[in-house]
Amino acid sequence: MIVTAGGIGADHDAVRRNWPARLGSAPKRMITGVPAHVDGRMLAITEGAGGRVVNRDRMWHYTEGIQNWDPVWDRHGIRILPGPSSLWLDARGTRFPAPNFPGFDTLGTLGAIGATGYDYSWLLLTQRIIEKEFALSGSEQNPDLTGKDTRLMLARVRAGAPGPVEAFKRDGVDFVVADTLAELVEGMNKLTDEPLLDLAHIERQVVARDREMDNPFTKDLQVMAIHNARRTLGDRIARTAVPHKILDPKAGPLIAVRLNILTRKTLGGLQTDLSGRVLGGDGAPIDGLYAAGEVAGFGGGGVHGYRSLEGTFLGGCLFSGRAAGRAAAAQAG
Ligand SMILES: Cc1cc2nc3c(=O)[nH]c(=O)nc-3n(C[C@H](O)[C@H](O)[C@H](O)COP(=O)(O)OP(=O)(O)OC[C@H]3O[C@@H](n4cnc5c(N)ncnc54)[C@H](O)[C@@H]3O)c2cc1C
Structure with missing residues (x-):
């Protein structure tokens, strides 16, 4: 047997x-x-x-889980495979320290989230970032790859987010979309049992990160990683958004995603x-x-x-x- x-x-x-x-x-x-x-x-x-x-x-569990709005099984979650540009905040809205950047170190970030005493975290990003940097795990989320559909596959490099990503942004319960940071944080606080997020605290960090976009000698390790990723042709074309300020209205609207722990491998x-x-x-x-x-x-x-x-x-x-x-x-x- x-x-x-x-x-x-x-x-x-x-x-x-x-x-x-x-x-x-x-x-x-x-x-x-x-x-x-x-x-x-x-x-x-x-x-x-x-x-x-x-x-x-x-075990190997992912930190970037979102609840499937169209579930195939009970409590079905999907993993986001994020590119490097989103700001990653803990449940209280504090940016995780290096090297806990999106897509860097699953087990390391799982430990960092565990140490906060909460079982979720947040990605804060722009429309421009979601269009280039969000991929979803799972065969039903990648009809271009599973169906070997070249036309659909080209949508990954065209403007706009791929269909399955847009569907999550529209219908997913973990997504908040807003034109201003104040509205965004208000929406984020509504998604959790306790309103733990403080607008001023988040704004300070977003502004500090955005300031580094003007600094060619930045020592912000995440911003350095974004520039570094764009040195690779594949990442430049399909995985990493053109560096921009999160608060640039032309890059909006603003998006927040509540990330859940997603069970996966034994x-x-x-x-x-x-x-x-x-x-x-x-x-x-x-x-x-x-x-x-x-x-x-x-x-x-x-x-x-x-x-x-x-x-x-x-x-x-x-x-x-x-x-x-x-x-x-x-x-x-
Ligand atoms: C969404 C998703 C994405 C993944 N992506 C990747 C990836 O990109 N790369 C990678 O390397 N791995 C990936 N994995 C992990 C990989 O798919 C699994 O590690 C692998 O499929 C495990 O193979 P397995 O045959 O051991 O078990 P399974 O594929 O889980 O198969 C177990 C089988 O046993 C049957 N079974 C269970 N219990 C019983 C029972 N009591 N009686 C009779 N039959 C039973 C089930 O019906 C099933 O057919 C992914 C997994 C998921 C869910």
Whole structure:
């Protein structure tokens, strides 16, 4: 038997139970970035049958989750893959320190958000930024790529935000759009249980950031990163907005997005040997029992390590599946 039932991300209680202390307190509220079947049920059943589970606290959850206005599963969240220009603020409206900039360090920012004692944060940006810098994760959010539609794909470099991004801006419950900063902050405060945001505090930081747009020798690390990103042709064309002031009315309207913690990947799981055989509590393989993919922590702890590069998770699942399949076939003769 080969267990390939996936991780635990749809079971928020299991995620909270396994939450590592190094990432602060577990979020009270999360949204779900995996289908409902990713509930860890087979993991528990296999553990009950004697399998050993290792590295339970290794998980990979995204910090830029937004509630899907058109959900496919319960509490369905979508991840924004943001470019570098939005201002990232904590629940009290204070800018996160370097290097917690959009798209830089998922696990690092997850820890920084955990340390605030709140389970959400904010991106503050302009229409000009959303048009160039917001991409959404998930096949249904990328009909151009999944449908291999070149005409739709060209929309990514044309003026205006891609259709799915505009739809979120219009219908997503985490979005606030306004012409002035005062209206924006008022709208942001209405989205949360407590009105924690102070206009003057936010305005001071936006003005300070905007001032650096006039300074060719700026030491604002995020502004330096924006200029740096634009040195790469691909990023310049399709991923990084022309540097501008957030309060420039020509770049507006202003946009704020409440970011939720979005569950995604399970990096711990059933411990196996290199043939995908599940190991028992005594470290010996359990006869005839194999595991592969996310339920096996991509083969017993993460083939690419805890801070794996984004997008390298699937490869470990396929590789461990091949190893387990070959070994099981050889055993079956
Ligand atoms: C939106 C999204 C985007 C992602 N993007 C990337 C990416 O860009 N790059 C990357 O590397 N990875 C990405 N991942 C992660 C990657 O897709 C997963 O790590 C990978 O699919 C896990 O493969 P798996 O076969 O182990 O588990 P799954 O793909 O979860 O498959 C598990 C299967 O087991 C079945 N199952 C579960 N429980 C039972 C049961 N009790 N009985 C019978 N069947 C059961 C399920 O129906 C399912 O078919 C993404 C994941 C999501 C959700």
